[in-house]
Amino acid sequence: MKQMEVTIMGQSYLLGCPPGGEAALTAAVAQVDREMSAIRDAGKVKARERIAVLAALNLAYQLVEAPRETTAAAPSQTPDEPPELDALIKRLDEALGHDGQLL
Template structure:
């Protein structure tokens, strides 16, 4: 697994990234950085962990509101039916593994 150094809200992180996933990871980092910076710059929230939670909620809501394109739906989810939820626990484990070398995001 490749390692990439990224910056989110002025803090550097080294993240694990599968080969070929660099562009997607950098886009995700850009989205998180923009969202967290916008919340911080609004001036109402100061604590990084609260900023991170609000950013995560905002991004998750925006993702949930988007209509799913056939290419974006994993085969296992598409086969199981549109009403089945995404495996959030698996996504959280992958994020935790990526952050394991550098500590926690919060």
């Protein structure tokens, strides 16, 4: 397995990468860096760990929503609804309080 050095929010990480996966890993790192930087730049959250958790939740939410959006564009298919995702997001937003909203 190849190792790649990447930078996320100014911090370097050495990551394992399967052969041929360099482009996908680079794209994923760029997406995580953009998400974390946007949360940091909003100024509401300072702790790197909280920024990472919020970024992970935002990216996971986007992954869950992508099939729903595709299904909405093709109404002949039956959507697979995630269990009460809106309620979960509301609970997370309430728990975060002044630290920042999930979305």
